Amino acid sequence: xxxxxxxxxxxxxxxxxxxxxxxxxxxxxxxxxxxxxxxxxxxxxxxxxxxxxxxxxxxxxxxxxxxxxxxxxxxxxxxxxxxxxxxxxxxxxxxxxxxxxxxxxxxxxxxxxxxxxxxxxxxxxxxxxxxxxxxxxxxxxxxxxxxxxxxxxxxxxxxxxxxxxxxxxxxxxxxxxxxxxxxxxxxxxxxxxxxxxxxxxxxxxxxxxxxxxxxxxxxxxxxxxxxxxxxxxxxxxxxxxxxxxxxxxxxxxxxxxxxxxxxxxxxxxxxxxxxxxxxxxxxxxxxxxxxxxxxxxxxxxxxxxxxxxxxxxxxxxxxxxxxxxxxxxxxxxxxxx
Amino acid sequence: xxxxxxxxxxxxxxxxxxxxxxxxxxxxxxxxxxxxxxxxxxxxxxxxxxxxxxxxxxxxxxxxxxxxxxxxxxxxxxxxxxxxxxxxxxxxxxxxxxxxxxxxxxxxxxxxxxxxxxxxxxxxxxxxxxxxxxxxxxxxxxxxxxxxxxxxxxxxxxxxxxxxxxxxxxxxxxxxxxxxxxxxxxxxxxxxxxxxxxxxxxxxxxxxxxxxxxxxxxxxxxxxxxxxxxxxxxxxxxxxxxxxxxxxxxxxxxxxxxxxxxxxxxxxxxxxxxxxxxxxxxxxxxxxxxxxxxxxxxxxxxxxxxxxxxxxxxxxxxxxxxxxxxxxxxxxxxxxxxx
Numbered sequence: 001x002x003x004x005x006x007x008x009x010x011x012x013x014x015x016x017x018x019x020x021x022x023x024x025x026x027x028x029x030x031x032x033x034x035x036x037x038x039x040x041x042x043x044x045x046x047x048x049x050x051x052x053x054x055x056x057x058x059x060x061x062x063x064x065x066x067x068x069x070x071x072x073x074x075x076x077x078x079x080x081x082x083x084x085x086x087x088x089x090x091x092x093x094x095x096x097x098x099x100x101x102x103x104x105x106x107x108x109x110x111x112x113x114x115x116x117x118x119x120x121x122x123x124x125x126x127x128x129x130x131x132x133x134x135x136x137x138x139x140x141x142x143x144x145x146x147x148x149x150x151x152x153x154x155x156x157x158x159x160x161x162x163x164x165x166x167x168x169x170x171x172x173x174x175x176x177x178x179x180x181x182x183x184x185x186x187x188x189x190x191x192x193x194x195x196x197x198x199x200x201x202x203x204x205x206x207x208x209x210x211x212x213x214x215x216x217x218x219x220x221x222x223x224x225x226x227x228x229x230x231x232x233x234x235x236x237x238x239x240x241x242x243x244x245x246x247x248x249x250x251x252x253x254x255x256x257x258x259x260x261x262x263x264x265x266x267x268x269x270x271x272x273x274x275x276x277x278x279x280x281x282x283x284x285x286x287x288x289x290x291x292x293x294x295x296x297x298x299x300x301x302x303x304x305x306x307x308x309x310x311x312x313x314x315x316x317x318x319x320x321x322x323x324x325x326x327x328x329x330x331x332x333x334x335x336x337x
Numbered sequence: 338x339x340x341x342x343x344x345x346x347x348x349x350x351x352x353x354x355x356x357x358x359x360x361x362x363x364x365x366x367x368x369x370x371x372x373x374x375x376x377x378x379x380x381x382x383x384x385x386x387x388x389x390x391x392x393x394x395x396x397x398x399x400x401x402x403x404x405x406x407x408x409x410x411x412x413x414x415x416x417x418x419x420x421x422x423x424x425x426x427x428x429x430x431x432x433x434x435x436x437x438x439x440x441x442x443x444x445x446x447x448x449x450x451x452x453x454x455x456x457x458x459x460x461x462x463x464x465x466x467x468x469x470x471x472x473x474x475x476x477x478x479x480x481x482x483x484x485x486x487x488x489x490x491x492x493x494x495x496x497x498x499x500x501x502x503x504x505x506x507x508x509x510x511x512x513x514x515x516x517x518x519x520x521x522x523x524x525x526x527x528x529x530x531x532x533x534x535x536x537x538x539x540x541x542x543x544x545x546x547x548x549x550x551x552x553x554x555x556x557x558x559x560x561x562x563x564x565x566x567x568x569x570x571x572x573x574x575x576x577x578x579x580x581x582x583x584x585x586x587x588x589x590x591x592x593x594x595x596x597x598x599x600x601x602x603x604x605x606x607x608x609x610x611x612x613x614x615x616x617x618x619x620x621x622x623x624x625x626x627x628x629x630x631x632x633x634x635x636x637x638x639x640x641x642x643x644x645x646x647x648x649x650x651x652x653x654x655x656x657x658x659x660x661x662x663x664x665x666x667x668x669x670x671x672x673x674x675x676x
Contacts, residue, residue, distance in 0.1 A: 055575055083578045086575070086577065087579075091577070092572075094572065094576075095569070099570060100572075100573045102588050103666075103668060104591050104592055104595070104667060105588070106667075113574070113577060150667040
């Protein structure tokens, strides 16, 4: 792992009781990188966010794997040392801004709490000054006045900005944003994503964007990871992956997007069936039951990620078709020789 | 805040008027003739009529009500023939004992509930079983039975607390009346002998009275705390790097307490109006005893005053609860905040 890798997840397994929700996941985030994790509900993407922060809650645990933040493996850290990393090197922006702020504390108190947990020497007025600075950075007007207000006096978009301010209070290396725009209307979504862009551009913070919204990913991310049934089934640079999706699941996801200019008389494409239950996963590729291209080999072994195409940038997919295509490509190339 | 308070006060007055009408009408509808009861079964008709006129019972019910309510507001609550003194004097004499008992029981119940619920929601695997079991027992235990068991164990068998002998040992002189609460008055006058004796007399009845509301509040508070312990804002606080215990105290407890504040006002009122059985068992000279006596003797002036006072108490405590809630929960302060 080079110094420019800020977060590296290696072969992560997360289980609730006997059920594995995340089944061997690798992820690498470079400094200042904007990485997307895309998947349907139930694909394990929110569990991934909580696991990386060590906040799985009752019954959940990391059963195997490493989560390295700036070269420290935090998956095995004791509680106290984990608290020292959370909110300092690594922080979270949560899904629902309406319920993510404590309703009975002022915005100022909640931002100061994030600051003084890791910077104990700061005086109250220094904390306030820093809080004003943070609110300004995320685009909240009249920050000094708003510090004394309560969450219910803020709109949804403004609350999400406050949550981002809390997340960046200690200049973390990585911010994990779990569906940060899902609860917001479209114009506010764009403004909030602009704030995230600013974090990367001005502060050099890396952002992991977890979402089901392919449109937001296409706009924002440098790299995309497609998640299905607790694993990453395809990963690559955003442009490359959107223009040449290799995994049938990614292809189906992109085909089901209602893009402007499409033939409105034709019905919108959709993926038949539902994501598999992780408690009773069938053998073989978990997408096989819904896959139009599935054949016999798909039901025997689960394919690993394999490189797609010949362009650099690390585009790979976990599908037997990729292997076959490449073998075909290889034989073509050897025939050319 | 002023408008909020004004609105609440208007509601209080409205509730009290309705409660007083209800109490008045119900007692007039009950069969039986108070004039006949007072005059005695052997009195002749003219004597009964004289008593009726003296009580104002020959007027129509609206006049009677107006007469009664103006009297009540100016402190004339009627005459209790079962106690042989004015109702107002009777309450002034007995109410402090009940208040002292209820106050101690309330503190025990609330502090106990906060402690148990906090631990039960913080480490459910270890504490919630104990807390749940104890509170179920509390909800199902009759107060008079618990009083007797406490007396048998701690007074008769172990001898650590005095028996059912009222508020103070008979050889001691009560402290001069300042608040009417023996523990407070003895402390204010520096009489430590009285203080420790009054406190020892308070412990058993207060515990007996507190057990049921403690159980109720513990269950309620545990449910509320468990809910806010899993709320998204709690996860966000943890993601800042705040330790689990600090998160629990600062955020979970604050949010989880809000619904409990609303119920605790009613709990306190019920402690004052519902201490009859415990007072009887411990020979505690409070309101409960005179109420039982008054009902047995059909002494309606006392019962009516008690019903009205209870209504006053409940509405005042509800007002206090509203004010406290407004102080603790910013969402309830309708100050017309600007966005």
